[in-house]
Amino acid sequence: MSEEKTPGKKPRVKHKRTARDPGQNVKTAKGRKSSSTQWLKRQLNDPYVREAELKGYRSRAAFKLLEMDEKLDFLRKGQVIVDLGAAPGGWSQIAAQRGAKVVAIDLLEMDELPDVDFAQMDFTDDDAVEKLLAMLGGRKADCVLSDMAPNTIGHKQTDHIRIMALAEMAFDFAKDVLTPGGTFITKVRQGGAEGAFLKALKVHFKTVKHIKPPASRKDSAEMYVVGLGFKAVE
Numbered sequence: 001m002s003e004e005k006t007p008g009k010k011p012r013v014k015h016k017r018t019a020r021d022p023g024q025n026v027k028t029a030k031g032r033k034s035s036s037t038q039w040l041k042r043q044l045n046d047p048y049v050r051e052a053e054l055k056g057y058r059s060r061a062a063f064k065l066l067e068m069d070e071k072l073d074f075l076r077k078g079q080v081i082v083d084l085g086a087a088p089g090g091w092s093q094i095a096a097q098r099g100a101k102v103v104a105i106d107l108l109e110m111d112e113l114p115d116v117d118f119a120q121m122d123f124t125d126d127d128a129v130e131k132l133l134a135m136l137g138g139r140k141a142d143c144v145l146s147d148m149a150p151n152t153i154g155h156k157q158t159d160h161i162r163i164m165a166l167a168e169m170a171f172d173f174a175k176d177v178l179t180p181g182g183t184f185i186t187k188v189r190q191g192g193a194e195g196a197f198l199k200a201l202k203v204h205f206k207t208v209k210h211i212k213p214p215a216s217r218k219d220s221a222e223m224y225v226v227g228l229g230f231k232a233v234e
């Protein structure tokens with residue numbers, strides 16, 4: 001709680017709402033759209049947001065990667081990891097903390113992180129793969145992680161097509177850079193990856209599964225498809 005003093009006026013008491021206060025209600029929605037009020041309320045009452053703040057993680061998304069790794073055990077010290085759609089940096093942070101060297105990109109800017117080589121770029125640009133390969137400098141990747149999410153427009157089919165297009169592009173890139181035995185993770189939408197995409201993944205990975213980590217909001221349509229044990233097939 002802090003006080004703001006204006007000469008001649010009664011001091012206004014400004015309540016600092018922090019994500020650490022549990023069970024908060026957003027009382028004043030004046031001038032705020034109800035969707036942003038809902039978002040704010042959800043953020044303030046979200047235990048993952050509080051925990052991320054306490055642990056110094058860049059995003060609550062960090063827990064999704066931690067939970068997927070807890071289940072599937074793919075992060076290792078000394079790995080080379082590509083993080084597509086990395087901002088604000090939760091996944092890159094976790095990977096680097098586990099002792100990996102990370103190559104990360106995003107449409108948005110991202111603050112620097114130790115052991116993370118970041119470039120702001122659109123993965124769908126014609127020269128994106130070339131730039132990523134240059135960042136890898138001839139190294140193969142042990143994991144290609146994609147949490148890329150296009151802005152949803154609320155039209156189910158269109159949103160599905162757009163996220164699947166990114167997932168397929170990420171897979172094509174993964175096939176070029178993964179080391180044998182490597183891991184690929186990409187975000188998809190509820191209902192999972194389509195048959196043809198899954199079939200292609202199954203050709204290239206020993207194990208393919210869908211996963212919705214507990215940190216992924218129940219009301220969100222997102223889930224992840226994971227390929228473990230990359231096989232370089234012609």
Ligand SMILES: C[S@@+](CC[C@H](N)C(=O)[O-])C[C@H]1O[C@@H](n2cnc3c(N)ncnc32)[C@H](O)[C@@H]1O
Nearest residue numbers: 059061085088089090091106107123147148149
């Ligand atoms: C859910 S956020 C990623 C959160 C991140 N994994 C973390 O742990 O902080 C999705 C990101 O994908 C990025 N993105 C969406 N489309 C992209 C594209 N075509 N190229 C690069 N990044 C993209 C967005 O800018 C956004 O920052």
